[in-house]
Amino acid sequence: MTFDNYTIVITGLGGQGLIRLLQILGNALVNQGYKVITSETHGLSQRGGKVTCFLRFGNKLKAPIPMIGSADMIIALEESSIIDVLKYAKIDKTTKLIISTYENHNIGKEYPSLDYLLKILYENSDYIYFIPTMEMAVKHTNNLKTMNIVILGYILRFLPLKHSIIEESIKQNFSGEALEMNLNAFNEAFNL
Amino acid sequence: MSKNIIVNGKFGDEGFLLGNEAIVRGALESGIDIYTYYPGTPSSEVGETFTDIYKETGMKWVECSINEKVAIEVAGAAYARGATAMVGMKNVGLNVASDPLFALATTRPNNKNSAMVILVADDPQQYSSAVEMDSRNYLKLFKIPALEPSNPQECLDFTKEAFKISRKLKLPVLLRTVTMVSHARSNVIIGEIKQSKIEEDFDLPKEVNVALRIFFLDMKENHIYNRMKEALEMSENSTLNRVENEDAINEFKLGIITSGVSYTYVLEALRFLELNVPLLKIGFINPIPVKKITSFLETYDQVFIIEENDTFLETQILAIAQMNKLKVIIHGKDPFSYSKKNSLLPFVGELNPTLVALALIKITNLKPKVDINEINEKKYNIMERKPIMCAGCPHRTTGYALQKAVKKIKSKTGKNIYFYQDIGCYTLLALPPFSFANVKYCMGSSIALAQGVARTSESLNIAIIGDGTFFHSGIPALLNGIYNKTPILVLILDNGWIGMTGQQPHPGSDTRYYKEGNLKKSIDLEQFLRGTGANVAAIKHYENIDERYTSNLKNLIFEKGVDIAENKNLHVILIKDECIQKIVKRQPIIIRYVDTELCNNCGICYSQFLCPAIDERDNSAFIDSNLCLGCGICEEICPNNAINMEDVL
Numbered sequence: 043m044t045f046d047n048y049t050i051v052i053t054g055l056g057g058q059g060l061i062r063l064l065q066i067l068g069n070a071l072v073n074q075g076y077k078v079i080t081s082e083t084h085g086l087s088q089r090g091g092k093v094t095c096f097l098r099f100g101n102k103l104k105a106p107i108p109m110i111g112s113a114d115m116i117i118a119l120e121e122s123s124i125i126d127v128l129k130y131a132k133i134d135k136t137t138k139l140i141i142s143t144y145e146n147h148n149i150g151k152e153y154p155s156l157d158y159l160l161k162i163l164y165e166n167s168d169y170i171y172f173i174p175t176m177e178m179a180v181k182h183t184n185n186l187k188t189m190n191i192v193i194l195g196y197i198l199r200f201l202p203l204k205h206s207i208i209e210e211s212i213k214q215n216f217s218g219e220a221l222e223m224n225l226n227a228f229n230e231a232f233n234l
Numbered sequence: 235m236s237k238n239i240i241v242n243g244k245f246g247d248e249g250f251l252l253g254n255e256a257i258v259r260g261a262l263e264s265g266i267d268i269y270t271y272y273p274g275t276p277s278s279e280v281g282e283t284f285t286d287i288y289k290e291t292g293m294k295w296v297e298c299s300i301n302e303k304v305a306i307e308v309a310g311a312a313y314a315r316g317a318t319a320m321v322g323m324k325n326v327g328l329n330v331a332s333d334p335l336f337a338l339a340t341t342r343p344n345n346k347n348s349a350m351v352i353l354v355a356d357d358p359q360q361y362s363s364a365v366e367m368d369s370r371n372y373l374k375l376f377k378i379p380a381l382e383p384s385n386p387q388e389c390l391d392f393t394k395e396a397f398k399i400s401r402k403l404k405l406p407v408l409l410r411t412v413t414m415v416s417h418a419r420s421n422v423i424i425g426e427i428k429q430s431k432i433e434e435d436f437d438l439p440k441e442v443n444v445a446l447r448i449f450f451l452d453m454k455e456n457h458i459y460n461r462m463k464e465a466l467e468m469s470e471n472s473t474l475n476r477v478e479n480e481d482a483i484n485e486f487k488l489g490i491i492t493s494g495v496s497y498t499y500v501l502e503a504l505r506f507l508e509l510n511v512p513l514l515k516i517g518f519i520n521p522i523p524v525k526k527i528t529s530f531l532e533t534y535d536q537v538f539i540i541e542e543n544d545t546f547l548e549t550q551i552l553a554i555a556q557m558n559k560l561k562v563i564i565h566g567k568d569p570f571s572y573s574k575k576n577s578l579l580p581f582v583g584e585l586n587p588t589l590v591a592l593a594l595i596k597i598t599n600l601k602p603k604v605d606i607n608e609i610n611e612k613k614y615n616i617m618e619r620k621p622i623m624c625a626g627c628p629h630r631t632t633g634y635a636l637q638k639a640v641k642k643i644k645s646k647t648g649k650n651i652y653f654y655q656d657i658g659c660y661t662l663l664a665l666p667p668f669s670f671a672n673v674k675y676c677m678g679s680s681i682a683l684a685q686g687v688a689r690t691s692e693s694l695n696i697a698i699i700g701d702g703t704f705f706h707s708g709i710p711a712l713l714n715g716i717y718n719k720t721p722i723l724v725l726i727l728d729n730g731w732i733g734m735t736g737q738q739p740h741p742g743s744d745t746r747y748y749k750e751g752n753l754k755k756s757i758d759l760e761q762f763l764r765g766t767g768a769n770v771a772a773i774k775h776y777e778n779i780d781e782r783y784t785s786n787l788k789n790l791i792f793e794k795g796v797d798i799a800e801n802k803n804l805h806v807i808l809i810k811d812e813c814i815q816k817i818v819k820r821q822p823i824i825i826r827y828v829d830t831e832l833c834n835n836c837g838i839c840y841s842q843f844l845c846p847a848i849d850e851r852d853n854s855a856f857i858d859s860n861l862c863l864g865c866g867i868c869e870e871i872c873p874n875n876a877i878n879m880e881d882v883l
Contacts, residue, residue: 055619057861065250065419072250072421079385079420082252083361083413091621102505104385105498106418107586109506111609122617129609146858147849148840149617162614176860186860 045076045202047100049108051130054119055146056093059190062215063119064095066194070203070211071099081106094127113137115200117193119175121145122154124163131166139167140197142175144189171196178234179227188227195231205232241287243424251422253389253415254279257353258287259422260393264349265430267317268295270305272706273735274324275362276416277355281322282736286749292429298738301677301706302327303334309350310338313406315436316345318397322353325367326676330707332372335406339378340453342404344437347430349401351393352378356412358542359584362734364657364676366582368543369410373520377458379465380408380520381474382494386420392474392517394425399468403461410519412542414495414584466521474517475526482510486598487535491527493519493547495585496540502587503594507602516547527554531562538565538578538597542585545569565597623662625847626818626863628775628811629727633660633668634843634871635784636696636725639791643694646792647799650693654680656708658700659734660727667844670698678707684722685715694799696723701759702732702740712806716768721802723795728759729813737816747820760808768806769794775811781870814863823864824879830854832876839868839877 050067054060064080071078076099083093096108110129115138118124124141131137141163147153163170173196175189182188191212198208209225216224239249240259251259257280261269269288271281281298288296294317299305302323309321323331335352357363373380379399383392389411396407469475492500493516504511514530516522531537531554539548548566555564567577574580578593588606595602623630640651655664655674664671673683684695699708704726715722730744731737739745741757763770773790775783787809794805833854840848840855845868847861855876857868869877 055861056621057625068419069250072248077421078250079418081414082417082419092617092619103502105502105587106385106414106495107499109502109587109591110606111604112506125614125617128614129612133604133609144860146861147851148622148846149619154615154617158615186858189860 045100047102048098049103049113049115049130050097051094051108051113051116051127052097052119053092053094053117053123053127054142055123056091058093058119059187060093060095060119063190063194064097066208066211066215068097069214070208073207073211074203077101077103079103079106092123092126115140115197117197118142119144119190119193121159122149125154125159128162128166135166135168137167138169138171138200139163140171140173140193142189142193143172144176173231178230182230183223183227185223188224191224191227192231195228196234198232237283237286239424240283241290245424245426247424249422249424250419251386251390252279252417252419253383253386253411254355254417255283256386256389256422257393257409257411258283259424260390261320261351261397262291262427263390263425264394264397265318265347265428266293266320266397267430267432268293268309268312268319269322270297270299270309270319271322272299272302272305272327272330273732273738274327274355275735276357276411276413277322277324277327277353278735278738279416280353282738291427294432298732298740300741302331306331306338306352307334310334310341310406313348313350314341314343314438316343316347317432318347318349318401318430320351320353323355325354325356325363325369326365328354328369328372330677335376338406339376340450340457342439342457344439345433345435347401347432348404349397350406351396351400352406352408354408354410355416356410356543358412361413364674366543368546370519370546371544373408373546376408377462378405378408378520379403379462379468379518380410381517382410382519383415383517384494384497384515385415386418386422388517389415390422390424395474399465403464403468405461405465408520410494412495462521466524469518469521469523470525472518472523475523476515477526477530478513478515479510480512482512484510488597489514489530489534489537490540491516491530491537491547491551492540493517494542496542496590499585499587499590500540503591506587506591506604507594507598507600509594509598509600519547522547522550524554527551528558528560531555531558531560531564534562536563536565536597538594540566540579540585540590540593543581545581620665621662622665622844622846623659624814624863625845625861626814626865626867627659628814628865628867629660629663629729629809630843630845631775631784631811631867632725632727632787632809633663633670635787636670636791637668639788639795642788642792643795643799646796647694649799650691652684652687652693652695654683654695654697656680656697656699656703658703659729660698660700663698667842670696677703678711681708681711681715681722681724684724685711685718685720688720688722694723694795696725696795698725698727700733701726701728701730701742704759705740705742712768713766715804716766719802720804721798722804723791723798724804724806725791726759726763726806726808728808728810730810731813731816733813733815737813763806763808769803770806770808772808772810779866779870784871814865818863823862824866825859825862825864826857826866826869826877826879828855828857829876829878832874834874834876836873838871838873843868843871
């Protein structure tokens with residue numbers, strides 16, 4: 043696996059800590075010597091709406107938004123949200139889809155069935171990972187706000203990042219009780 | 235994390251900075267004395283970062299001003315008298331600040347240290363704005379120099395360059411960013427912080443000091459046109475306008491002219507298409523380098539102009555080609571097409587690498603390895619989620635009570651009732667199920683809009699405005715209504731802060747618990763309103779649970795509404811209930827739970843009150859503890875007392 047140019051799409055709901063996840067991951071990559079560019083959307087999208095962010099690293103990547111059909115990894119912090127960003131998956135089906143099983147049903151229409159979801163996921167990728175973020179966050183931290191860090195712990199196995207560097211990045215982002223909780227969530231997911 | 239490098243970073247250090255943070259560092263490296271701003275996405279982090287750090291930097295002053303007009307006047311006067319000054323705002327903020335900017339551009343400070351940069355952050359795609367507008371169009375009107383960075387590193391470098399140009403020409407320089415530049419985060423190599431050389435004397439040239447109308451034409455000639463001629467020379471020689479990849483050869487004899495964030499999309503699209511094209515990247519966007527552009531146009535058979543939103547560059551480049559009688563084929567949006575169908579790139583919305591690649595495919599007929607049209611054609615059951623008020627927003631309660639009050643007023647008076655919305659979180663009350671919106675324009679307009687309809691019809695007209703927006707520009711409209719005795723209902727939804735942009739302070743904010751601390755005096759909004767002589771009623775929701783609050787608020791709105799309909803009075807209701815996002819920063823969140831034994835699934839909490847943290851699961855209400863912010867209003871409104879603080883499971 044080469045990490046010359048690597049694009050991650052992260053989607054979910056405002057309030058799930060997407061931007062925090064982006065910052066921790068980006069900061070760790072910078073500390074490991076990579077050129078990184080991320081894009082964040084703030085403001086209106088904070089309010090329960092859908093948020094999509096991009097994180098890209100490698101020398102050739104300059105744009106804050108990638109081409110469609112070019113992502114190496116797509117992360118959905120809320121299960122159904124993956125549908126909206128499938129256009130970023132590569133047509134050779136090698137994009138890793140990392141999907142939290144957490145569901146939020148406040149859409150104003152029927153929540154998609156698992157059958158439908160699986161059908162379109164298999165159309166787009168041979169590498170699909172469902173992560174029980176909600177169960178893990180409750181079990182190990184008794185707090186659902188750590189679901190973003192559970193994802194971070196899990197995806198580390200696919201990225202060229204040293205455990206110690208990302209731990210350092212988490213330490214710069216939290217303090218006190220929250221730090222302990224998030225490190226716990228991170229390590230449990232890392233060892234999953 | 236970023237704060238440390240912004241304040242203490244040494245020459246050559248590398249940070250992982252937001253475009254907006256890089257602008258702050260660039261200003262510190264230019265010896266900035268004063269920064270004033272009005273928050274607005276995507277510009278707000280510049281002001282927040284300055285507020286955070288300015289005491290550690292030797293700057294003289296940073297303020298979140300009452301509105302953009304005042305912000306530019308405060309910074310502009312400081313500049314005129316000898317300070318290195320900067321003002322920041324979002325796209326529509328420039329509309330508010332535009333009046334003083336005309337006069338400011340004619341001001342010629344004598345002081346060597348004087349320099350002024352105006353940061354304007356545009357929001358293509360309207361992620362967080364009432365409109366999508368391309369501020370570059372103002373540059374032709376104001377005739378001031380402007381720079382446009384394409385990434386966070388350039389945010390730092392261009393800010394420094396903007397101060398240098400302003401210091402030399404004694405003209406304010408506009409720094410234009412967009413969301414994908416201000417909110418991009420990337421590796422940024424920093425330079426050295428400079429201390430200001432500000433002096434105490436105030437030495438303004440007599441003619442601008444007096445500012446007699448009679449001198450204006452001279453000033454326009456001398457101070458604007460002559461200095462813009464100098465700016466043109468600077469633009470021609472600036473490394474910010476440069477040809478990249480000059481030796482690239484392609485069979486189409488194609489060159490590209492681009493600027494800002496579009497430049498990064500072009501690089502991405504070219505890499506995807508494996509196409510080598512020489513690029514003229516324009517960073518100094520006003521005045522554009524006419525000679526450089528002419529020689530670029532002369533070199534190629536075809537030139538494609540790639541820019542986001544309006545045809546600011548294209549219109550000018552077409553003129554340059556005509557004036558020089560060049561035969562080059564110019565591709566672009568065609569400024570006179572006004573149509574999506576005939577245009578290579580959209581006029582409306584954000585650009586991205588895919589759109590640029592598709593346009594290049596149209597021009598070149600290339601067949602890329604990946605068929606992006608095929609990907610675009612795949613259709614899924616998309617899960618669009620509309621923005622909604624936060625879980626725990628106190629003014630969802632206001633919407634809920636207002637909905638009930640309006641029904642009662644209608645049945646008692648038989649009047650039609652119309653709503654006028656303003657700019658802020660409560661704009662979201664315009665969406666179902668509340669749907670409180672007939673008209674909305676811009677900041678501060680709701681109160682005047684209500685008057686226009688009240689004066690020409692027999693209806694009842696209700697203006698809904700937040701406290702921040704009221705201070706920003708709602709006050710004159712209210713005074714207008716009071717003195718003209720126009721019968722309207724004004725609801726001021728007071729959450730204590732400028733909520734939507736990240737809870738910055740305004741004159742009514744109680745800043746005691748926050749970083750602004752005791753620096754600011756809080757103006758009592760209720761006293762202020764009573765001072766106008768209007769009929770003012772105030773209602774406050776305290777932090778403890780109050781089961782009668784919603785019906786008290788409903789009755790108050792009903793009573794005043796009926797009086798307006800029957801007796802033609804103007805009423806103001808001040809509804810004080812603090813922003814939940816601010817409350818959770820100073821006290822722990824107490825998440826609510828549903829007791830499924832007591833819940834009869836009536837749906838009031840999730841389908842009428844519409845809290846985003848509540849939905850229906852297994853024939854019962856279900857509170858999502860990931861989203862609940864512990865406001866406790868669901869506990870207040872639940873008719874079955876099924877919602878509690880304790881987890882009963």
